[in-house]
Amino acid sequence: MTQQQETLNPTRREFIALGGGAVGLASMGLNAAWAANQVELDPNAITNTDRQTDVLVIGGGMAGLFAAVKAHDAGASTMIVSKGRLGSSGLTPFAKGFFVYDAANEVLSMDEFAAVVSRSALGTSNPVYTRQLAEHSKARAQELREWGFFDQTLAHRSFMVPIKERDIPLIERVVITHLIKEDGKIAGAAGFRLDAEETVTFRAKTVILCTGSGGFKPNGFPVCDLTHDGTIMAYQIGAKVTGKEWNDGHSGKSLNPAACYDGWGDMFDRVPGTNGVEVHHDLGVENNYQAYMLGNPVAGGPGGVSGATSAAGGPTTPVEFQRSGGPEGGPPGGDGTGGAPSAPPSGGEAGGAPGGPPGGGGGSAIMSSPAMGGASAGMAIHKSEGLVPIDDRCASNIPGLYAAGDALGSYMAGGIYTQIGSSLAGSAVQGAIAGVAAAEFAAATSWPVIPEAKLAEVIDEILAPLKREAGYGPAWVTQTLQGIMIPNFVLYIKKGTMMHAALAYIEELRDHHAPMLRAANMHELRLVFETRNMILSAEMKLRASLIRTESRCSHYRLDYPEIDDVNWLAWINIYKGTDGTMQLEKQPFDTWPA
Amino acid sequence: MKLDAKIFAIITGLAVFIGLPLLFYTFGDAPRRSYLKEAISIATLVAFSLMLGQFFLARSNAALLRLFKPRDIQTVHKTIAYSAIALLTVHPFLVVLPRYFEAGIKPWDAFVTMLTTFDSLGVVLGLIAWVLMIVLGLTAFLRMRLIKRYHMPYRTWRYAHGALTIAFVTTAIWHSIELGRHTSAPMATLFITMALVGGGLLARLYWAARPVHTPIPQGAE
Amino acid sequence: MTIKSINGCIGCGECVQACPCDVIRMDPVSGKAVITYPADCQICHLCRMYSPVDAIEMSPEKSIPVIVSWG
Numbered sequence: 031m032t033q034q035q036e037t038l039n040p041t042r043r044e045f046i047a048l049g050g051g052a053v054g055l056a057s058m059g060l061n062a063a064w065a066a067n068q069v070e071l072d073p074n075a076i077t078n079t080d081r082q083t084d085v086l087v088i089g090g091g092m093a094g095l096f097a098a099v100k101a102h103d104a105g106a107s108t109m110i111v112s113k114g115r116l117g118s119s120g121l122t123p124f125a126k127g128f129f130v131y132d133a134a135n136e137v138l139s140m141d142e143f144a145a146v147v148s149r150s151a152l153g154t155s156n157p158v159y160t161r162q163l164a165e166h167s168k169a170r171a172q173e174l175r176e177w178g179f180f181d182q183t184l185a186h187r188s189f190m191v192p193i194k195e196r197d198i199p200l201i202e203r204v205v206i207t208h209l210i211k212e213d214g215k216i217a218g219a220a221g222f223r224l225d226a227e228e229t230v231t232f233r234a235k236t237v238i239l240c241t242g243s244g245g246f247k248p249n250g251f252p253v254c255d256l257t258h259d260g261t262i263m264a265y266q267i268g269a270k271v272t273g274k275e276w277n278d279g280h281s282g283k284s285l286n287p288a289a290c291y292d293g294w295g296d297m298f299d300r301v302p303g304t305n306g307v308e309v310h311h312d313l314g315v316e317n318n319y320q321a322y323m324l325g326n327p328v329a330g331g332p333g334g335v336s337g338a339t340s341a342a343g344g345p346t347t348p349v350e351f352q353r354s355g356g357p358e359g360g361p362p363g364g365d366g367t368g369g370a371p372s373a374p375p376s377g378g379e380a381g382g383a384p385g386g387p388p389g390g391g392g393g394s395a396i397m398s399s400p401a402m403g404g405a406s407a408g409m410a411i412h413k414s415e416g417l418v419p420i421d422d423r424c425a426s427n428i429p430g431l432y433a434a435g436d437a438l439g440s441y442m443a444g445g446i447y448t449q450i451g452s453s454l455a456g457s458a459v460q461g462a463i464a465g466v467a468a469a470e471f472a473a474a475t476s477w478p479v480i481p482e483a484k485l486a487e488v489i490d491e492i493l494a495p496l497k498r499e500a501g502y503g504p505a506w507v508t509q510t511l512q513g514i515m516i517p518n519f520v521l522y523i524k525k526g527t528m529m530h531a532a533l534a535y536i537e538e539l540r541d542h543h544a545p546m547l548r549a550a551n552m553h554e555l556r557l558v559f560e561t562r563n564m565i566l567s568a569e570m571k572l573r574a575s576l577i578r579t580e581s582r583c584s585h586y587r588l589d590y591p592e593i594d595d596v597n598w599l600a601w602i603n604i605y606k607g608t609d610g611t612m613q614l615e616k617q618p619f620d621t622w623p624a
Numbered sequence: 625m626k627l628d629a630k631i632f633a634i635i636t637g638l639a640v641f642i643g644l645p646l647l648f649y650t651f652g653d654a655p656r657r658s659y660l661k662e663a664i665s666i667a668t669l670v671a672f673s674l675m676l677g678q679f680f681l682a683r684s685n686a687a688l689l690r691l692f693k694p695r696d697i698q699t700v701h702k703t704i705a706y707s708a709i710a711l712l713t714v715h716p717f718l719v720v721l722p723r724y725f726e727a728g729i730k731p732w733d734a735f736v737t738m739l740t741t742f743d744s745l746g747v748v749l750g751l752i753a754w755v756l757m758i759v760l761g762l763t764a765f766l767r768m769r770l771i772k773r774y775h776m777p778y779r780t781w782r783y784a785h786g787a788l789t790i791a792f793v794t795t796a797i798w799h800s801i802e803l804g805r806h807t808s809a810p811m812a813t814l815f816i817t818m819a820l821v822g823g824g825l826l827a828r829l830y831w832a833a834r835p836v837h838t839p840i841p842q843g844a845e
Numbered sequence: 846m847t848i849k850s851i852n853g854c855i856g857c858g859e860c861v862q863a864c865p866c867d868v869i870r871m872d873p874v875s876g877k878a879v880i881t882y883p884a885d886c887q888i889c890h891l892c893r894m895y896s897p898v899d900a901i902e903m904s905p906e907k908s909i910p911v912i913v914s915w916g
Contacts, residue, residue: 114862114864114865114867115862118862118863118865118891118895119865123865123889183727183728183894184728184729184894184895187733202862203862203867247887249887249912250913252889253887254866255865255866255887282913284913284916286906286907287907287911287913288887288905288906288907289888289906290887290888291905292888292905298890299726299727299728300727301727321914326915396905400916401916402915403913403914403915404913404914404915405913407914505884509912512912516912516913516914517915518914518915522914553867553885557885654852654853655852657899719898719899720898722899723899728895728896728899733897734897735897737857738855738898741856743876745876746855747856803898804853805853
């Protein structure tokens with residue numbers, strides 16, 4: 031029998047007034063904002079399950095898989111907890127290119143490769159992590175091949191092969207909301223189950239964040255389950271965060287802009303493949319600049335701006351890495367998360383053929399429609415945002431807390447997308463490194479003791495939105511946040527005045543809305559925490575972008591359009607000050623934190 | 625006149641057992657998919673409907689017996705039934721076959737997942753119906769040998785065949801109502817009506833032909 | 846309307862698991878998958894691709910107005 035769901039969504043009517051941009055705020059469906067909490071369960075009847083493990087891996091993507099496997103193989107008791115399903119959440123399901131450095135096929139040595147990446151990235155890359163990617167990529171690809179990853183479109187079954195072999199406990203559909211620190215080091219984590227009225231606490235000697243990066247639940251990019259959860263949880267307990275000023279410049283399609291599957295050609299349908307060294311300067315904000323200067327639509331189909339009329343100025347691409355077709359040709363496809371819907375891949379090569387001509391390669395109406403911006407809004411370039419590593423083994427400044435993949439601000443590719451296929455490969459490589467490092471740390475450390483009062487406090491915080499009698503709806507606050515942050519003139523083509531204005535809105539959401547979010551069920555409870563995380567991430571993006579008074583890679587300031595090598599050969603780290611406010615500091619390129 | 629009646633009977637049969645399911649398929653609310661998937665759906669629906677039609681291509685259908693020779697009816701009954709059983713035998717495979725031509729879960733993985741979802745009543749009913757249908761087909765095909773081997777009266781075999789048919793049809797219709805994407809309310813009604821009328825005819829035949837024991841009159845002791 | 850309909854669901858739960866955004870839930874009474882939070886669908890098609898019986902029908906239209914950077 032057919033089950034049709036036509037009018038389930040209560041928010042459709044409430045959001046119809048929403049226009050793009052902060053100016054649209056006043057006309058938003060305000061009635062959806064504040065309402066009584068029609069709670070569907072008894073928050074006082076929610077139970078807690080407590081677990082213990084040496085290494086807790088949070089996240090079930092490519093990084094989480096390898097972190098768990100390698101930590102287990104290094105002798106640590108290991109557990110994976112994931113908001114979704116192993117291999118079917120985050121960006122892993124959509125990345126189809128896997129970079130493999132095979133010395134037998136490559137002209138460049140590993141050091142030369144790292145140097146090329148650094149040149150394209152205008153110094154923003156961390157050559158230690160770039161080289162590490164090259165060094166370990168082949169071994170990781172080999173393991174994935176054995177598990178069947180390169181034999182099918184979907185990743186879950188192949189990911190389950192090593193997990194089943196090792197009998198590694200896998201806890202899916204659990205939203206982790208808190209990291210717990212005791213005596214200056216990591217002690218565990220806490221969250222709740224989506225499918226049961228139950229909170230979950232973990233006591234762990236080490237935690238590896240494989241939580242990916244995130245966006246503002248934008249349309250056109252399959253990143254809506256990634257909301258910087260790991261980064262924000264770690265920030266809350268004192269971890270340093272970097273890379274918030276960078277922007278991933280993926281564009282989508284203006285016809286049905288939310289339809290990420292339809293807008294990406296056959297990308298999502300492909301079976302993953304491998305590719306060798308191919309360094310570009312991609313997925314920055316060139317198209318955003320063109321759209322800003324010349325109006326819409328830009329490229330990608332009939333009515334798009336042609337190459338002949340492109341605006342002068344804008345983000346700088348190093349001569350060595352300029353594509354002959356100019357930015358209108360589109361960044362490369364084929365790479366999954368490094369692909370470009372604005373110019374669908376013309377070749378069938380899984381590794382990433384250069385983008386075709388505007389509108390080329392796609393037969394559907396969506397594929398030939400003009401480009402829309404902000405498909406991945408809120409996300410930085412892969413591996414350029416996340417926890418600040420204090421060494422080459424994915425350790426953060428909090429002892430026992432590690433991060434890998436997009437949750438680690440390793441700058442493996444730099445502040446611009448350089449090596450094709452490196453996002454997936456980098457997550458595999460870093461996951462494995464972090465897994466071994468965490469296992470070693472766990473072997474040398476004693477069990478943390480978490481006071482019961484602390485756990486009770488955390489659980490109270492988790493359940494508070496369910497107990498609120500009235501409050502702001504998380505979906506409405508998220509839409510408001512999107513309206514503030516996603517516009518091209520705020521997030522991408524940056525100006526000091528506009529960012530200060532946006533920051534005022536974000537601070538309002540942070541101080542007035544985030545503490546009063548309501549949740550009627552476990553699904554909404556997840557939305558509450560995601561919304562809070564996105565608000566803090568938005569603040570980080572604005573503050574980092576404000577302080578970086580230059581333009582470099584995917585960070586573009588209209589009021590500071592030049593590269594400033596005198597003041598800005600440095601990354602920006604963000605941490606929570608002793609007074610609770612957001613602090614920023616510079617860390618010179620090619621150095622580790624002091 | 626008799627020729628016209630024959631043609632009328634054939635046309636009526638085709639209209640009811642092929643035309644009606646196609647009509648309900650056409651006006652059903654299930655979304656259209658690829659040509660391959662729709663072709664498989666249509667073939668499966670028609671095959672099942674024709675299986676139900678076998679009730680009416682039997683000696684229980686007195687009206688048909690007046691028009692056609694029993695031997696011809698039996699030939700048609702066998703031809704259609706074996707063909708439909710052949711198609712319905714591969715029905716579980718046809719469900720996952722299109723996955724071979726598109727991105728997504730691999731056909732074999734899909735097959736295993738599907739057949740091991742034992743907490744689904746529809747799946748369990750489907751498995752039972754499939755086994756019953758195989759038994760139905762095999763016993764029919766080997767009936768002469770079975771009769772010989774077990775010294776079975778032909779009537780006993782017919783009863784067994786009828787009982788097996790009722791069991792198969794019941795579980796299969798229930799399965800299709802539970803899971804069938806095209807089993808809309810009209811389609812389900814059609815299937816149930818066919819089964820009830822067909823089963824009714826069979827029951828009437830067997831009731832009329834039941835072994836009669838002369839009852840002992842009351843008060844005779 | 847994102848995930849448009851579920852047809853011929855066998856209740857295996859694959860789509861519920863596969864959805865990164867928790868859009869689909871199992872109905873405890875019918876034992877079948879139900880589109881529960883359609884506003885959160887990101888139209889990624891994972892539910893459709895994981896369904897062993899190809900039960901999910903997709904639509905490229907989102908159920909709530911979308912915010913884009915430019916378009």
